[in-house]
Amino acid sequence: MAIQENLEKIHKELPEKLKLIAVSKTKPESAILEAYRCGQRLFGENKVQELVDKYENLPKDIEWHFIGHLQTNKVKYIAPFVHLIHAVDSLKLLSEIDKQAAKNNRIINCLLQFHIANENAKFGFTKEEAFELLHTSEFKTFENIRIVGVMGMATYTDNENQIREEFATLKSYFLQIKEKFIPEDYFTEISMGMSADYKIAIEEGSTMVRLGSSIFGIRFYSKFN
Numbered sequence: 001m002a003i004q005e006n007l008e009k010i011h012k013e014l015p016e017k018l019k020l021i022a023v024s025k026t027k028p029e030s031a032i033l034e035a036y037r038c039g040q041r042l043f044g045e046n047k048v049q050e051l052v053d054k055y056e057n058l059p060k061d062i063e064w065h066f067i068g069h070l071q072t073n074k075v076k077y078i079a080p081f082v083h084l085i086h087a088v089d090s091l092k093l094l095s096e097i098d099k100q101a102a103k104n105n106r107i108i109n110c111l112l113q114f115h116i117a118n119e120n121a122k123f124g125f126t127k128e129e130a131f132e133l134l135h136t137s138e139f140k141t142f143e144n145i146r147i148v149g150v151m152g153m154a155t156y157t158d159n160e161n162q163i164r165e166e167f168a169t170l171k172s173y174f175l176q177i178k179e180k181f182i183p184e185d186y187f188t189e190i191s192m193g194m195s196a197d198y199k200i201a202i203e204e205g206s207t208m209v210r211l212g213s214s215i216f217g218i219r220f221y222s223k224f225n
Contacts, residue, residue, distance in 0.1 A: 003034045006215050014209070015202065021065050023194075023212030025050065029057055031216055036062065044086070044210055048074040055081055067210055069123050072096040080104045086151045086191050086210075087113040089123045091133050094145060101144035108144065111151040111191055114173055116166040118155045127173055134181040147182055149189025149207070150174045154197055163197050167204035174205075 014020060021044040024032050032043060036059060045051035046068025055064055055078075063083040070085060072093050078085075079100035088094055088110045101108040112133075115124030125133070133139055152170040154163040174190050193201025193209035201209060 002217060003031060003215060004038045006217075007035060007038050007040060010211065010214060013199070018202065018206065019189075019208040021067070021191075021208060021210045022215050023067065023210050024054070024216070025068075025212070027212075027216050029054060032058060032062075035215060040215075042083075044212075048077050051082075052077050065210075075100045076103075079106070079108065082108065084109045084111065084148070086111045087123060088147075089113045089125055091136065091138065094133075094142065095138065098142040098145045106144065107146050109146050109148045111149050111189060112147060112177075114150055114152045114170055116152040116154065116169050118157075118162070118166075122153055124152060127176075130173070130177070131180075134177065146186060148186050149191065150177065151189075151191035153194070154192070154201075156196070160200060163200050164204060167192050167197075167201050167206070171205040 010020065019042060021042045022035050022040050023044045025044070025046045032054065041061060042063045042065060044065040044067040045054065051064060051066060064081060065084045065086060066078055066082050067086045069087055070093060075096045079097070085097060085108060088097070094110065097108055097110060112130050113124040114130065115122055115126060150170060150173055154166040157163065170192055171190060178187055189207050190205055191208040191210065193206045195211050195214040198209040198211060
């Protein structure tokens with residue numbers, strides 16, 4: 001019942017059109033099914049094999065989001081079904097997603113990940129790197145990927161002003177890309193905000209939050225059931 005109560009509480013706080021990604025990494029399929037029975041359909045995973053196993057075993061109307069760092073040699077395993085890849089951080093990865101999407105007769109939605117945190121461990125483009133990519137002739141040849149927005153992770157800190165500034169930076173990158181490179185109607189998403197900082201992210205313009213422990217409780221790192 002805790003998952004149901006958590007989801008009900010969160011939904012009361014979220015703006016109506018904001019997308020809630022339930023981060024189900026390391027969680028057993030039983031926990032995902034509990035959230036599913038409460039109406040949750042968007043789930044996020046960060047390990048390819050775990051995502052593939054869960055996709056095969058769970059209801060097919062689940063919308064699976066890959067939210068972790070994705071290696072190019074593993075794109076082929078999720079290309080047949082993944083709804084959105086959040087963390088695209090190189091031209092090489094984008095090229096592979098385009099190739100695998102074509103093999104599956106699909107267009108795969110992607111987000112450009114930006115490094116907005118004051119932490120070296122985080123992945124992502126700088127603004128200059130992303131704008132350079134969007135200018136390349138190779139990017140313009142891709143026919144089976146669709147860049148629908150941006151993604152970023154704030155510094156893990158108690159300094160709310162810093163978190164707010166980092167989210168505001170990501171929003172500014174989104175607006176600049178919308179104006180200069182991708183004015184299309186489908187370029188709409190700003191994926192930012194996790195359990196510790198999603199309320200600030202929403203205030204700064206997030207359209208999509210990624211919540212794990214707020215829904216499922218404290219994560220335990222053991223093999224999922």
